[in-house]
Amino acid sequence: MVSSNAQSPAPRALENGGDVVISIDAMGGDRGPSAVVAGIAESADKNPEIRFIVHGNEAELNRLIAKKRGLAERCDVRHADGVVTMDDKPSQVVRKGEGSSMWSAVESVRQGEATVAVSCGNTGALMALSMIRLRKLPGVSRPxxxxxxxxxxxxxxxxxxxxxxxxxxxxxxxxxxxxxGASYARNGLDIDRPRVGLLNVGTEEHKGRSELKEAHELITQAAEAGDFDYLGFVEGGDLPSDRVDVIVTDGFTGNIALKTGEGTAKLVGELLREAFRNSFMSKFAAVLAMTSLKRLQKRIDPRRVNGGVFLGLNGTVVKSHGSADATGISAAIKLAFQLAKSGFQERLAARVAQGVGVTEQHDEDGAEPKNEVGP
Amino acid sequence: MVSSNAQSPAPRALENGGDVVISIDAMGGDRGPSAVVAGIAESADKNPEIRFIVHGNEAELNRLIAKKRGLAERCDVRHADGVVTMDDKPSQVVRKGEGSSMWSAVESVRQGEATVAVSCGNTGALMALSMIRLRKLPGVSRPxxxxxxxxxxxxxxxxxxxxxxxxxxxxxxxxxxxxxGASYARNGLDIDRPRVGLLNVGTEEHKGRSELKEAHELITQAAEAGDFDYLGFVEGGDLPSDRVDVIVTDGFTGNIALKTGEGTAKLVGELLREAFRNSFMSKFAAVLAMTSLKRLQKRIDPRRVNGGVFLGLNGTVVKSHGSADATGISAAIKLAFQLAKSGFQERLAARVAQGVGVTEQHDEDGAEPKNEVGP
Structure with missing residues (x-):
């Protein structure tokens, strides 16, 4: 099934008075559309400037949306029959995924109806679909x-x-x-002059693979034009540090580091809970320390840092964690909103163009937006 | 300066009555020889079967050792003038490091005076020296x-x-x-039939780089002869899990994962301490929970899991963390002792020979030692 908006470009009808439109795939997450709609409702409550295009089973979505007061008038539901599952292979989804809610959600960005798409579905499939439909930014070989x-x-x-x-x-x-990454740090995290590091097994210049030494030279040359501070090589221990804002690495190493960090934090959390269950005294202490522990949990809660952003495409896509609940989805939508508001996509494209001809131009991407997204 | 024992093979004079001899580089750590001697004293107290050959500044070491009751008769001090620093490049150390305590410590293993060498010095230099002096086991291309x-x-x-x-x-x-790794798990951790996994970005067989798919085939074939269970691909999140005992990866990825894990655990620990400092109530709770928190700290204390083992050489070398204190050094010595006692080096060599001709033989490395190390 092809969703209606995939057929012909629709006008940006929804974007009234500077509202930001976010396109949401409501179907692909582990918790189903009710968690996604709950996340949308949370975001809608907190932020009156967002409007939503919600993709998935129309009857079910309308029913879920109707339960949330005031939400229906801010959502445009687009029916899509198909659902991309976590087990679907990216190549299959590209060939056969056209009727799916994921396809439809990306399509709204392609058509210019929405500024950013958000999905909790299968990462590989979402990236493959985004590549095929949005296409890579000129000059980018690997998003x-x-x-x-x-x-x-x-x-x-x-x-x-x-x-x-x-x-x-x-x-x-x-x-x-x-x-x-530097452009994302400026627009997504409000860091004027991001500090960028290249992940390696040591900080000395002679360390690491030859391709890293070459990348080190290229980034050193590009830093001034790119308006960032290049710190050179950083190590795994710097990922959670305050020495650096943007850490650059290949997707193999990055994925292993990400999952290692998540696994370690989870282990420490579990051991901590065990420690507090251990005796009457420690249970009592846990009750007393509740506020502090909650504060800690909030600080490292993966739901609050939910949202991987796909960079290097003609359009912005935010990947929410597959198991995200309403809080997680709302965090991903907040990130999508922040990026849309800042005119991130245009700025990123300008930066990439700059990277292609390295020091050719030196625009003011850190200053006021030149092209605010939306009318 | 060449230490005396580097000149000619010495008899295993120290190994009386089944004692295990450990060779210790006392100079290279961040905390200097006093921390190392304190670690030796801790190990000596706990374990009457260990004797030590201690390499470094003779006068200083004799003075430090004399302060610990009963330690002098269990230590043989070997004078070495040079110290390998953390900034020395491995290539320089190989060329010019002959008079150093690190060189001398490795030499004791090469000469057969000691079963295992322990050093807190510069990792790269220690590996380079160990390679050049002990040589790789036949059939091993990368230790x-x-x-x-x-x-x-x-x-x-x-x-x-x-x-x-x-x-x-x-x-x-x-x-x-x-x-x-499987042989180390059997002899160092007493796991009869280790579960081995290959680190990748996903567990599906089609994922990852082509060399990983090839390694996957090779390990699958070798598992039966190697007496281990091969689980296939594992992810970063499995590193701290109870699904797997041995995780195999290249040294680039492994080093990044290790430092990422350490950095994450450190961050969580710091945030936890902050959380407990936050209010009077939480400070009070921290006092109540002290026992539980100490138990947790002990569980994840990097000092208690101190000791990287160099595998694939004609001799076993244990690398202690550079910043190790007495507790850390004692943990590294304990590991060295366990490996020496189990006859690890001979068993490892047999396993490697087996790996070379993959399914040729199927010896009983998990059973009683055939060649107990030491007389």
Whole structure:
């Protein structure tokens, strides 16, 4: 089934008075459309400027949306029969996924109806569909997934890319990740002059693979034009540190680092809970410490740093965690909104163009937006 | 300066009545020889079967050792003038390091005076020296560093290799890491039939780089002869899990994962301390929960899992963390002792030989030792 909006470009009818339109795939997550609609409702409550195009089973979505007061008038539901599952292979989805809610959600960005698409579906399929429908930005050979990493930085997290879009990266790709990551840090996290590091097994210049040394040279040359501070090589221990804002690596290493970090934080959390269950005294202490522990949990809660952003395409796509609940989905929508508001897509495209001809131009992407997205 | 024992093979004079002799580089750590001697004293107290050959500044070491009751008669001090610093490049150390305490410590293993060498010095230099002096085991092209990873397993940690000996690994190297890691798990952690996994960005067989698919085939074929269960691909999140005992990866990825895990655990620990400092109530709770928190800290204390083991050489070398204190050094010595006692070096060599001709033989490395190390 092809969703109606896939057929012909629709006008930006929904974007009244500067509202930002976000396109949402309501079907692909582990918790189904009710969690997604609950996340939409949470975001809608907090932010009156967002409108939504919601893709999936029309009857079910209308029923879920009707339950939330005031939500129906801010949502445009688009029927899609198909659902991309977590087990679907990306290649199959590209060939046969046209009737799916994921396809339809990406299509709304392609058609210009929405500024950013959000999906909790299968990452590989979402990237493959986004590549095929939105196409890569001119000059980009490998798009990347940028993720947020809880850290000691003032902003509370660092950006790491590529978190797993492509298991390979040439030196030129790593340069583009640096440019794109810096642009994301400026527009998504409000960091004027991001500090960028290249992930390696040591900080000395002679360390690491030859492609990293080459990338090191390229990024050093591009830093001034790219308006970022290049710190050189950083190590795994710097990912959660406050020394660096953007960490650049290939998607294989990035994915392993991401899952290692998640696994470690989870282990410590479990051991902590066990420790507090251990005796009457410690149970009592846990009750007393509740507020502090909740504050800690909030700080490292993966739901609050939910949202991998696909960079390097003609359109912005935010990948929410598959198991995200309403809080997680609302965090992903908030990120999508922030990026849409900042005119991120246009700025990113300008940065990439700059990276292609490295020091050719030096525009003011850190200053006021030139092309605000939406009318 | 060449230490005396480097000149001619010495008899195993120290190994009386089944004692195990450990060779210790007392100089290279961040905390200097006093921390190392304190660690030796701790180990000596706990374990009457160990004797030590201690390498470094003779006068200083004799003075430090004399302060610990009963330690002098269990230590043989070997004077070495040179100290390898953390900034020395491995290539320089190989050329000019002959008078150093590190060189001398490795030499004691080469000469057969000691079964295992322990050093807190510069990792790269220690590996380079060990390679040049001990030489690689026949059939090994890349030695590996195996580290212990705190985990939910019954034994409390998993083994990961290579943690950073070599940034590259061919499929054949990964196969040998699997064989060597399984042998280490049996002899170092008493796991009869280790579960081995190959680190990748997903568990499906089609995922990852082509060399990983090739290694996957090789390890699948070798598992039966190697007496281990091969689980196929595992992910970063499995490193601290109880699904797997030995995780195999190349040294680049392994080093990044290791430092990422350490950094994440450190961040969570710091945030936890902050949380408990936050209010009077939480400070009070922290006092009540002290026992539980200490138990947790002990569980994930990096000092207690201190000791990277160099695998694939004609002799066993344990690398202690550079910043290790007495507790950390004592943990590394304990590991060295366990490996020496189990006849690990001979068993490992047999396993590697088996890996070379893959399914040729099927010896009983899990059963009683055939060649107990030492008389």
């Amino acid at each position: 990347a997934i940028a993720c947020l990493w809880p850290s000691k930085s003032a902003q509370g997290f660092n950006i790491m890319l590529d978190a797993g879009a492509d298991i390979r990266a040439e030196p030129g790709d790593l340069l583009q990740y640096a440019m794109m | 590996a560093i195996a580290c212990l990873w705190p985990s939910k397993s019954a034994q409390g940690f998993n083994i990961m290799l290579d943690a950073g000996a070599d940034i590259r690994a061919e499929p054949g190297d990964l196969l040998q890491y699997a064989m060597m």
